[in-house]
Amino acid sequence: MSAVPAAVDAAPLARTVEALLFLSADPLSAGELADATEAGEAAVLAALAVLAEQYAPGRRGIRLRELGGGWTLTSDPDAEDAARRLLSRPRLATLTPAQAETLAIVAYLQPISRPEITRIRGVSADSATATLLERGLIEEAGHSQFGAILYRTGIQFLKLFGLRTLDELPDIARWDPSPEEQAQLRERLLRAGEARAGAER
Amino acid sequence: MSAVPAAVDAAPLARTVEALLFLSADPLSAGELADATEAGEAAVLAALAVLAEQYAPGRRGIRLRELGGGWTLTSDPDAEDAARRLLSRPRLATLTPAQAETLAIVAYLQPISRPEITRIRGVSADSATATLLERGLIEEAGHSQFGAILYRTGIQFLKLFGLRTLDELPDIARWDPSPEEQAQLRERLLRAGEARAGAER
Amino acid sequence: MSSAPIVSSGEPTTLATLELDLDVFSGPFDLLLTLVLRQEVDLLELSLADVVLAYLDHLERRGELDLETATEFIVLIAALLELKSRLMLTGEEEELLDIEPEQAAEELLARMLDARRFRSASAHLRQLLAAEHGVRFRTAPPPASLRRSIVAPPPGSQDPQQLGAAMGRLLLMPPEINVLHIAVPRITVGERLAHLRGLLRRGSFSLDEAVGDADRMTVAVTLFALLELYKLGEADWEQAESFGDVSIHPFASARAAPPRPDREQGHGGAGQRRALAGARAGAAR
Numbered sequence: 243m244s245a246v247p248a249a250v251d252a253a254p255l256a257r258t259v260e261a262l263l264f265l266s267a268d269p270l271s272a273g274e275l276a277d278a279t280e281a282g283e284a285a286v287l288a289a290l291a292v293l294a295e296q297y298a299p300g301r302r303g304i305r306l307r308e309l310g311g312g313w314t315l316t317s318d319p320d321a322e323d324a325a326r327r328l329l330s331r332p333r334l335a336t337l338t339p340a341q342a343e344t345l346a347i348v349a350y351l352q353p354i355s356r357p358e359i360t361r362i363r364g365v366s367a368d369s370a371t372a373t374l375l376e377r378g379l380i381e382e383a384g385h386s387q388f389g390a391i392l393y394r395t396g397i398q399f400l401k402l403f404g405l406r407t408l409d410e411l412p413d414i415a416r417w418d419p420s421p422e423e424q425a426q427l428r429e430r431l432l433r434a435g436e437a438r439a440g441a442e443r
Numbered sequence: 444m445s446a447v448p449a450a451v452d453a454a455p456l457a458r459t460v461e462a463l464l465f466l467s468a469d470p471l472s473a474g475e476l477a478d479a480t481e482a483g484e485a486a487v488l489a490a491l492a493v494l495a496e497q498y499a500p501g502r503r504g505i506r507l508r509e510l511g512g513g514w515t516l517t518s519d520p521d522a523e524d525a526a527r528r529l530l531s532r533p534r535l536a537t538l539t540p541a542q543a544e545t546l547a548i549v550a551y552l553q554p555i556s557r558p559e560i561t562r563i564r565g566v567s568a569d570s571a572t573a574t575l576l577e578r579g580l581i582e583e584a585g586h587s588q589f590g591a592i593l594y595r596t597g598i599q600f601l602k603l604f605g606l607r608t609l610d611e612l613p614d615i616a617r618w619d620p621s622p623e624e625q626a627q628l629r630e631r632l633l634r635a636g637e638a639r640a641g642a643e644r
Numbered sequence: 645m646s647s648a649p650i651v652s653s654g655e656p657t658t659l660a661t662l663e664l665d666l667d668v669f670s671g672p673f674d675l676l677l678t679l680v681l682r683q684e685v686d687l688l689e690l691s692l693a694d695v696v697l698a699y700l701d702h703l704e705r706r707g708e709l710d711l712e713t714a715t716e717f718i719v720l721i722a723a724l725l726e727l728k729s730r731l732m733l734t735g736e737e738e739e740l741l742d743i744e745p746e747q748a749a750e751e752l753l754a755r756m757l758d759a760r761r762f763r764s765a766s767a768h769l770r771q772l773l774a775a776e777h778g779v780r781f782r783t784a785p786p787p788a789s790l791r792r793s794i795v796a797p798p799p800g801s802q803d804p805q806q807l808g809a810a811m812g813r814l815l816l817m818p819p820e821i822n823v824l825h826i827a828v829p830r831i832t833v834g835e836r837l838a839h840l841r842g843l844l845r846r847g848s849f850s851l852d853e854a855v856g857d858a859d860r861m862t863v864a865v866t867l868f869a870l871l872e873l874y875k876l877g878e879a880d881w882e883q884a885e886s887f888g889d890v891s892i893h894p895f896a897s898a899r900a901a902p903p904r905p906d907r908e909q910g911h912g913g914a915g916q917r918r919a920l921a922g923a924r925a926g927a928a929r
Contacts, residue, residue, distance in 0.1 A: 339585040508779075590816060
């Protein structure tokens with residue numbers, strides 16, 4: 243703030259450099275910043291000095307760090323407790339309808355391949371499957387005879403749903419007026435899925 | 444910077460809130476910020492006001508935006524050229540007319556199924572729907588009574604279109620043709636040909 | 645088949661200036677619409693595909709695409725198609741008359757207004773998007789040190805019933821589409837084969853004679869039977885013009901030789917298409 247002329251000159255460039263540091267996940271070198279801003283490296287370094295002043299420790303919730311030959315913005319360590327509380331909230335406590343459907347299909351029909359899940363749902367289950375995998379609710383279980391990856395539920399699934407074994411899954415009969423064998427359950431799901439896909443057209 | 448007493452009071456909390464906004468990918472509501480900072484919502488709102496002042500347009504390379512029922516940090520649009528050079532991927536710049544129409548129908552009538560969208564547009568919306576889903580602008584929202592998948596807009600839609608809530612979309616009736624225009628259209632549909640019909644016969 | 649449309653030049657591209665020259669109608673599109681709505685032109689006899697082709701010709705000739713008009717055209721054609729398919733699928737003839745011209749016009753108008761509203765709304769959205777040009781969001785994940793502390797949701801926090809409910813939802817068959825029009829085949833191909841063979845023994849006859857006042861299903865089944873006879877080399881047919889009557893006669897060297905593919909009339913795919921067109925015309929009457 244004392245170097246008024248520098249601030250006046252560097253201000254627009256400093257703002258651009260700040261935006262780039264904000265957007266970039268990785269540290270940016272002075273060279274990369276100079277290329278992107280189409281300014282000289284000396285100007286970029288001057289802009290970084292202005293930013294370093296503005297982001298001096300204790301002034302903001304964000305810090306400017308020189309790291310691995312470049313510069314990067316990081317959160318202030320003072321905010322770590324709050325950040326932990328924010329990020330450690332149970333993520334996505336509720337399942338989306340697509341996730342619940344995909345999980346139910348895997349739970350009742352396991353092992354089952356993604357193409358078959360898609361047929362039953364009538365739409366792609368790719369993103370739901372990926373999320374369930376990532377959260378450990380389902381896992382891979384070998385390959386079908388056609389080479390498609392099969393999925394089954396894992397330990398995490400039983401824990402999260404408070405089940406001792408898969409036998410404790412709710413009885414389908416409650417939702418299905420004509421209870422049938424499990425083998426037929428698959429058939430019926432596929433038929434309904436195809437009817438839905440047909441109705442969509 | 445002029446309001447020294449406020450800055451002194453709000454500063455530590457404002458710094459923490461700033462750090463949380465920096466870390467979070469999605470907008471954070473005052474409630475979420477209050478939980479994470481263990482401060483009251485009023486204090487959080489005061490801290491956000493301090494930040495809003497610090498991030499006033501033109502001051503920094505980062506902006507504070509109220510979006511989707513919460514607050515988030517974004518880059519300053521002035522830095523877009525440099526950002527494009529650095530990240531070498533364009534921001535979602537445009538939508539095709541089909542995508543924009545499909546998105547408008549979902550935004551206003553959500554939740555809505557694909558057959559309904561098709562009916563309004565007169566042509567299939569399959570590929571537009573797939574693209575919008577892929578870009579995260581719309582998402583699944585359960586099933587209609589006929590089993591068709593329903594769609595709604597997601598947070599990504601609010602983020603990219605700079606909307607605080609869906610209520611910020613103008614009333615759809617705003618684009619109704621005037622009663623005179625409607626009368627003319629009706630006329631065209633039913634009566635305009637009459638004279639010519641007479642002449643033809 | 646329709647000849648190419650005559651386009652009045654110099655006029656702004658509106659649908660009103662789209663001149664059509666079709667089998668059942670010649671004149672401007674607007675007038676056609678009016679006549680259809682007034683039920684003075686039978687929608688069932690109107691080839692909407694020809695209208696679309698004429699419009700495409702029209703576009704090609706002008707060399708420019710007016711989106712406004714194109715959208716209007718698509719909405720109108722789609723509505724006409726739906727109207728037409730509804731007419732074709734009604735089980736009872738009376739229902740045909742249930743759509744009053746005014747009602748049909750109101751329905752078309754409602755469609756056009758809806759399409760306009762959302763087209764305008766989409767323009768607004770595109771403006772919003774353009775106004776947000778250059779606003780980017782940080783996508784970097786939180787640092788690993790903070791991420792590691794993410795706690796798993798507590799055991800038993802999910803209700804298994806939601807899985808059963810999802811299953812129930814998936815088991816649900818969508819309500820049956822009304823398939824009355826394709827209902828139980830009361831008439832079998834075998835019966836119609838016997839009927840046609842009986843007629844063939846007496847010489848040539850027309851499809852109209854063969855089906856009389858029978859319902860559409862009988863017409864369709866008769867047609868299948870006819871195709872079967874053709875395949876077996878027992879019968880041949882001719883149709884002078886599309887939608888004209890189909891005349892059927894015993895195949896000259898029946899059972900001796902398969903039909904020769906190079907014959908002038910009524911063979912293979914083209915013959916079948918013609919026969920189908922005839923049957924459609926028959927069904928429409």
